[in-house]
Amino acid sequence: MRYLLILLLCSSFAFAECDFSTITESNGKYIYSTECHKKVGKLVKDKADRAKQVEKLNKSIEVKDLVIDKQEQRIQLWMGTTEKLENRVNSIDRWKGANQWLYFGLGVVATSLSIWLASEAIKKR
Numbered sequence: 796m797r798y799l800l801i802l803l804l805c806s807s808f809a810f811a812e813c814d815f816s817t818i819t820e821s822n823g824k825y826i827y828s829t830e831c832h833k834k835v836g837k838l839v840k841d842k843a844d845r846a847k848q849v850e851k852l853n854k855s856i857e858v859k860d861l862v863i864d865k866q867e868q869r870i871q872l873w874m875g876t877t878e879k880l881e882n883r884v885n886s887i888d889r890w891k892g893a894n895q896w897l898y899f900g901l902g903v904v905a906t907s908l909s910i911w912l913a914s915e916a917i918k919k920r
Contacts, residue, residue, distance in 0.1 A: 812830065812834070813827070813828065813830045813831035813833075813834040813835070814831075815831065817831070818831060
């Protein structure tokens with residue numbers, strides 16, 4: 796229980812609030828409480844921290860954009876390669892059918908020629 800009370804007291808000092816309406820000016824100098832001084836100091840520190848954080852986030856976004864651009868280039872290259880390979884496979888398939896008919900025709904011609912030559916050889920004997 797004692798530790799809880801100490802914790803609550805310490806936290807109330809750490810989160811001291813400032814009523815900015817109580818700040819007064821006298822002869823060009825501002826008069827304000829210690830809580831306001833701590834609060835303004837914390838705000839200034841937070842602003843510097845946020846500026847660093849924004850800078851880091853902007854760099855992260857820039858790097859992300861560069862990575863996305865590089866990946867898009869790789870995708871375009873892959874798509875181009877895929878399209879070329881697909882065209883090549885389609886061309887091979889078209890020629891495969893034509894080649895089969897060509898080989899069949901050449902086989903018929905070669906068979907017919909060999910039969911004719913054999914018959915001519917038999918006639919000359």
